[in-house]
Amino acid sequence: xxxxxxxxxxxxxxxxxxxxxxxxxxxxxxxxxxxxxxxxxxxxxxxxxxxxxxx
Numbered sequence: 001x002x003x004x005x006x007x008x009x010x011x012x013x014x015x016x017x018x019x020x021x022x023x024x025x026x027x028x029x030x031x032x033x034x035x036x037x038x039x040x041x042x043x044x045x046x047x048x049x050x051x052x053x054x055x
Contacts, residue, residue: 004028004031004032004035005024005028005031007024008038010023010024010027035055038050038055039054041053041054042054
């Protein structure tokens with residue numbers, strides 16, 4: 001699995017929160033699933049371009 005998220009950006013966005021090390025893997029998996037679903041919706045609509053509405 002490719003790293004789809006930037007750990008430093010996640011940590012910065014969560015401000016004063018502590019982040020468990022396994023959180024990043026879980027978040028990466030969620031993003032991967034979100035992207036796969038968006039790509040599937042685009043293909044189902046005969047498009048090769050993923051658009052915001054595919055989310």
